[in-house]
Amino acid sequence: QVQLVESGxxxxxxxxxxxxxxxxxxxxxSSYTMGWFRQAPGKERECxxxxxxxxxxxxxxxxxxxxxxxxxxxxxxxxxxxMHSLKPEDAAVYYCAASTRRYTPISPYEYDYWGQGTxxxxxx
Numbered sequence: 001q002v003q004l005v006e007s008g009x010x011x012x013x014x015x016x017x018x019x020x021x022x023x024x025x026x027x028x029x030s031s032y033t034m035g036w037f038r039q040a041p042g043k044e045r046e047c048x049x050x051x052x053x054x055x056x057x058x059x060x061x062x063x064x065x066x067x068x069x070x071x072x073x074x075x076x077x078x079x080x081x082x083m084h085s086l087k088p089e090d091a092a093v094y095y096c097a098a099s100t101r102r103y104t105p106i107s108p109y110e111y112d113y114w115g116q117g118t119x120x121x122x123x124x
Contacts, residue, residue: 002026002113004096009118012086016122020081022096022115030074033058033099036081037108038092038120045095047106049081058104063089088124093117 008020020036031053039045049070050059057070067086072079079096095118097111105111 002029002032002098004098004113004115006094006096006115006118009094009120011121011123014086014088014122014124016086017082017084018086018120020083020094020096020118020120022079022081024077024079024098024113026077028100029077029098031100032113033101033104034070034072034079035059035097035099035106035111036068036070036079037095037097037111038090039095039117040092043092045108047108048094050104050106051079052104059106083120086120086122088122091120091122093119 003025005023033052035050036048037045051070052058068083096115098113099111
């Protein structure tokens, strides 16, 4: 069983930056694909960015456009989402998720463990 706990969300002005963290429990963290997703009110949960077990970014959404990046520290069982140049449309609840699959999925249905989410609000 894996537990994921996000932190780092909050209110930021447009153009600002935030760094989200996701701390994971469990010994197999280093073998998991890790993804960040977000969900705005009334919208479906969407994949933001995905990193495989070896640290390669295998997917990022078009809206990322070089503004966001993901990193992981396997020694600390933590994955990060660094966000720059935030826009009001980036406001959402952000979730980290872990997938045990051998490939690197982008569908939320293929992720096995989820954090509780952290709210990101961007003021214009």
